[in-house]
Amino acid sequence: xxxxxxxxxxxxxxxxxxxxxxxxxxxxxxxxxxxxxxxxxxxxxxxxxxxxxxxxxxxxxxxxxxxxxxxxxxxxxxxxxxxxxxxxxxxxxxxxxxxxxxxxxxxxxxxxxxxxxxxxxxxxxxxxxxxxxxxxxxxxxxxxxxxxxxxxxxxxxxxxxxxxxxxxxxxxxxxxxxxxxxxxxxxxxxxxxxxxxxxxxxxxxxxxxxxxxxxxxxxxxxxxxxxxxxxxxxxxxxxxxxxxxxxxxxxxxxxxxxxxxxxxxxxxxxxxxxxxxxxxxxxxxxxxxxxxxxxxxxxxxxxxxxxxxxxxxxxxxxxxxxxxxxxxxxxxxxxxxxxxxxxxxxxxxxxxxxxxxxxxxxxxxxxxxx
Amino acid sequence: xxxxxxxxxxxxxxxxxxxxxxxxxxxxxxxxxxxxxxxxxxxxxxxxxxxxxxxxxxxxxxxxxxxxxxxxxxxxxxxxxxxxxxxxxxxxxxxxxxxxxxxxxxxxxxxxxxxxxxxxxxxxxxxxxxxxxxxxxxxxxxxxxxxxxxxxxxxxxxxxxxxxxx
Numbered sequence: 001x002x003x004x005x006x007x008x009x010x011x012x013x014x015x016x017x018x019x020x021x022x023x024x025x026x027x028x029x030x031x032x033x034x035x036x037x038x039x040x041x042x043x044x045x046x047x048x049x050x051x052x053x054x055x056x057x058x059x060x061x062x063x064x065x066x067x068x069x070x071x072x073x074x075x076x077x078x079x080x081x082x083x084x085x086x087x088x089x090x091x092x093x094x095x096x097x098x099x100x101x102x103x104x105x106x107x108x109x110x111x112x113x114x115x116x117x118x119x120x121x122x123x124x125x126x127x128x129x130x131x132x133x134x135x136x137x138x139x140x141x142x143x144x145x146x147x148x149x150x151x152x153x154x155x156x157x158x159x160x161x162x163x164x165x166x167x168x169x170x171x172x173x174x175x176x177x178x179x180x181x182x183x184x185x186x187x188x189x190x191x192x193x194x195x196x197x198x199x200x201x202x203x204x205x206x207x208x209x210x211x212x213x214x215x216x217x218x219x220x221x222x223x224x225x226x227x228x229x230x231x232x233x234x235x236x237x238x239x240x241x242x243x244x245x246x247x248x249x250x251x252x253x254x255x256x257x258x259x260x261x262x263x264x265x266x267x268x269x270x271x272x273x274x275x276x277x278x279x280x281x282x283x284x285x286x287x288x289x290x291x292x293x294x295x296x297x298x299x300x301x302x303x304x305x306x307x308x309x310x311x312x313x314x315x316x317x318x319x320x321x322x323x324x325x326x327x328x329x330x331x332x333x334x335x336x337x338x339x340x341x342x343x344x345x346x347x348x349x350x351x352x353x354x355x356x357x358x359x360x361x362x363x364x365x366x367x368x369x370x
Numbered sequence: 371x372x373x374x375x376x377x378x379x380x381x382x383x384x385x386x387x388x389x390x391x392x393x394x395x396x397x398x399x400x401x402x403x404x405x406x407x408x409x410x411x412x413x414x415x416x417x418x419x420x421x422x423x424x425x426x427x428x429x430x431x432x433x434x435x436x437x438x439x440x441x442x443x444x445x446x447x448x449x450x451x452x453x454x455x456x457x458x459x460x461x462x463x464x465x466x467x468x469x470x471x472x473x474x475x476x477x478x479x480x481x482x483x484x485x486x487x488x489x490x491x492x493x494x495x496x497x498x499x500x501x502x503x504x505x506x507x508x509x510x511x512x513x514x515x516x517x518x519x520x521x522x523x524x525x526x527x528x529x530x531x532x533x534x535x536x
Contacts, residue, residue, distance in 0.1 A: 146381040153385040160393040167401030174408030213398035242383035
């Protein structure tokens with residue numbers, strides 16, 4: 001009875017927070033272990049949970065929904081494989097299906113080159129799949145440039161298509177009626193909020209229109225991606241430094257290339273300070289232009305990653321506690337944290353958009369009064 | 371930091387940049403521009419409608435004030451007209467009274483004069499008649515009995531008494 005209850009709850013939570021269900025089987029089997037074995041398996045469980053969280057946070061070359069072990073201890077993966085695109089200095093372009101890797105178990109062969117998936121990265125190897133390590137247990141094999149359509153790329157694409165469909169549909173509605181219809185009723189206030197409370201106060205009435213497309217897209221993109229990251233199929237896109245770097249870089253480039261004389265004047269020849277200070281301020285101000293988007297990148301990445309790590313750790317605690325107090329507590333905590341993450345999802349989208357608007361605003365500011 | 375750099379995936383960066391820029395451009399053309407334009411247009415429309423409503427209200431107010439003024443003027447005019455009419459009426463009545471008085475006086479005077487004339491005529495007539503009567507009496511007295519002085523006097527008295535009664 002007690003175990004049934006636990007299993008039911010775990011199953012529900014697995015569904016709720018996108019934990020791939022390796023542990024359920026494990027927890028089930030674990031309960032049957034003898035008491036003297038418990039301590040040992042507890043530590044292995046902890047390691048497993050830790051690895052699992054790491055795995056969850058990483059990108060992958062195949063679209064795995066979940067995996068499980070059958071009664072014979074054989075691992076099954078449910079999902080589909082994705083195309084791998086590699087640029088190799090020797091053989092050039094290589095395109096093949098990620099199913100060739102068998103989730104890292106086998107060596108993939110294409111055009112006479114051999115590749116092996118190791119810790120989520122593709123390494124060039126020989127037919128046997130030998131991986132050589134350095135002193136710190138890091139693989140030293142050659143890495144081809146990897147342009148694979150990974151799980152995250154697919155997800156970004158899906159989100160893009162979703163956004164395109166939602167917003168073009170909304171735009172079409174305006175052709176027939178002055179007021180928004182359906183989903184647009186929900187979205188219009190948000191769009192107006194981005195315009196009236198983010199873009200206009202920070203950039204100003206004259207120039208804000210040039211940045212609206214980017215601000216709106218980045219706001220909804222980050223928000224939707226964060227929200228979908230919390231769903232059971234959730235794939236975290238914004239906890240990849242590459243994604244946040246890309247977004248921050250676009251903000252940086254837009255700021256730099258739309259900046260007016262006033263902006264550059266403040267960087268290279270700060271008005272109102274003595275000449276030696278002006279010279280001193282040049283490198284500081286220049287560095288500042290880079291630090292601003294850098295902070296954007298780190299903030300989004302760190303917030304989402306931290307949220308997921310904490311959430312998954314709390315869920316993982318459920319498998320460690322396995323008693324009447326610990327598990328409900330974990331459940332309650334996980335539930336509360338999920339709600340918090342919903343807020344964080346929107347908040348991070350808002351902050352990213354807000355700060356981008358602020359930087360654009362400083363780039364197009366007309367008069368130099370501080 | 372080292373782990374971050376190690377985790378960094380150039381492929382993902384590339385695809386994210388490409389897909390995101392494409393998304394921005396596509397949405398700009400097919401979604402943001404029409405949506406923002408429609409919203410702007412609507413806001414302008416609302417603003418204009420409000421402004422014209424305000425204007426209409428002001429116009430209405432000035433119209434009302436005009437009406438009030440016209441009404442006041444009309445009232446004042448009516449009052450003066452009424453006053454004039456009343457004065458005129460009084461004057462006409464007074465005139466008429468005066469006229470009537472005059473006429474009445476005239477008529478009375480004429481009547482008095484006529485009466486006087488008639489009276490004179492009547493007196494004259496009476497005189498004549500008295501004379502005749504006197505003559506008649508005298509005749510009769512003379513004729514009848516000039517013998518008895520006493521009877522004659524009685525007769526004269528009697529006759530005179532008759533005359534006086536007449």
